[in-house]
Amino acid sequence: MWQPWTVSSALLGPAEVRRLAAELDVRPTKRLGQNFVHDPNTVRRIVSTAELADDDVVLEVGPGLGSLTLALLPACGRVVAVEIDPVLAGKLPATAAERAPELAGKLTVVTADALKVTAAEVGEPTALVANLPYNVAVPVVLHLLAELPSLRTGLVMVQAEVADRIAAGPGSKAYGIPSVKVAWYADARRSVTVSRSVFWPVPNVDSALVRFVRREPPANVDRERLFALVDAAFAQRRKTLRAALGGWAGSPARAGEILTRAGIDPAQRGEQLTVREFSRILEAADHYL
Incomplete structure (x- = not known):
């Protein structure tokens, strides 16, 4: 059973996030939707809410500097992290080896675009847990659900408004295309709101967690x-x-x-x-x- 206090010292706080970014000369870009989580309590909450099992293979999209990755490693069997930025992808294994050496072997990093990544590249992950870039959150979720039938559960942190749209039910103001398409694959529900203050740089909006559980499609149609x-x-x-x-x-x-x-x-x-x-x-x- 995962015990959060065993990894507290390994997690990244604000000072560590900024130090790593400076070391890599990384400046978060709006184009890639980069907002790095620097609050250990937030990543602990994400991992706890994801309800992972010891044998889960977790797919993380956009791990960035590794804040969430470090919290995921002790909570599951393996983590496959997909990162589009080659500089961040190259540094992540070293960060894991430095801060959680006994767990670093459980991490695989794939340098790829999550909108195009295939099962051949990431295998058969069982759970998606990610802080998704705001600008591509819905397309990424839909692509991964379609491409990776092995995904049984997911917990994603997205813009609060997007979370409302993903989890909305018929008749509500937020209900729309994302709601229906996600419902084809899974039951989705909105979870807690996450303050913008836990990110660097601070975005202009709050975020929220959305959890989904895969189920059979509701009908035998294309x-x-x-x-x-x-x-x-x-x-x-x-x-x-x-x-x-x-x-x-x-x-x-x-x-x-x-x-x-x-x-x-x-x-x-x-x-x-x-x-x-x-x-x-x-x-x-x-x-x-």
Whole structure:
């Protein structure tokens, strides 16, 4: 059983984060969405909330200087860290060896873009735990869920507004394309809010944790076709489904017929439908042809 106090001395605080950044001549960039966590209590909370098992293989995206990595190493079987910045990727194994020498052998660092990384590069991780760059958080989560069916659970720290959108349910203001697409793969729920003060540099917004648990897709339909349907339904949020899906179906009249066949009121809007209801629309369209 992981005991957080056994690694407290290994974790990075504000002084260590700035020292490492200065040593590497690293200046966090907005382009890469780099905001480094420098609060040990925050990374302890992330690891605890992730509910990892001793045999989990954790995929960490954007480890940066290693704040979260050092907290993950004693909590699981192995950590595979994907880092796009070659300077940071090159330094991370040395940081682990210096601050947690007895655990450093559990770390594998892959220099790659998380939006393009493949199972061939990272293997079969069982859990995603990451402080994701704000600018690519949703695309990264969706890519990894699609590319890595081995992922059973995940806990990601993202911009608070993005966390709301990922975990939102039908009918809520935050519900949209990310909500539906993530729901295809997993049950997601928003967890605690994280203050912006735990990051360097300090971002302009707060963050939040989102936890997801993989489940079987809600229907036996083609995922890519379903996602195209969802994109069409939300492209014009204020329009009824009959109007919004006119281009997708060929005409508003045909969209209305498909919706009626699926048991969906054509006057509803996309934000009111579950992923299962979107699947019914696709099934109805297939029978309509």
